[in-house]
Amino acid sequence: MKKIFIVLAVMLVVGIACKKTIDPGGGACACSPTEEPSYLSLSIKGNNGSDLLNAANVGAFSKDQIQLYYKDNQGVSQSIEFTIRQSFSRGTTVYAFNQLFSTQITSLAKNINHTFFLKLGDRQPLALNLKMNGNKTEQLLINQVAVPLETMVPNDDFYIKSIFSLKL
Known part of the structure; x- marks a missing residue:
């Protein structure tokens, strides 16, 4: 018993x-x-610091005006899934910018060495190259220029520190 x-x-x-x-x-x-999921998180800001992913701002891009894609071996454009994440706050830290967020692009970047493209409205497509270190997006190059990580937050916020910040 x-x-x-x-x-x-x-x-x-x-x-x-x-x-x-x-x-x-x-x-x-x-x-x-x-295993931590890999992702790309990118905020896009205007010259005046406005959030260009927030439809309420003048000159902003809606999700329908944004294309994220790569060209396969035959030169055919293949769409990459992404979402627009809303601004958020964590504790006392506020991040006031929407972000283009994709997990598919990082899994593609780990498996194949492609140049990716980001088309914003009627602008010329931007060439994106990701350098991955395991599951972490180590570096983002846009038109062969390194895009900085977000620096406007306290050192202890890991997620915000992993958002790349593009200024157009």
Whole structure:
């Protein structure tokens, strides 16, 4: 009888501890190390510092006016999925700019060495090159010029510090 209670207790602990709520295809249980998803997050600002991804601003681009793509080996344009993330706040830190956000571009950049293109409205397409270090977007080059990471926030905000900031 004692052995049955021990077995039931072990099964209960394992059942509770190893729920797959984080990543159903990952490690042995929820406490297993998970892999950080890779992404590109880019804010686009005007010369006057305005948010060009916020439709309320003059001269801003709506999602329909933005194309993110690459050309395959046959020269055919292939669309890359992206979303426009809204401005946000974390604790006392406020990030007032919308961001172009894509996980697909980073997975493509890890697997193939392509130049990607970003077309904003009627402007000429911008050539994007990503340098990846594992799952981290280490560097973003636009038309062969390095785009800086966001620097307007405290040092402890990792997510905001991983947003690239393009000034047009």
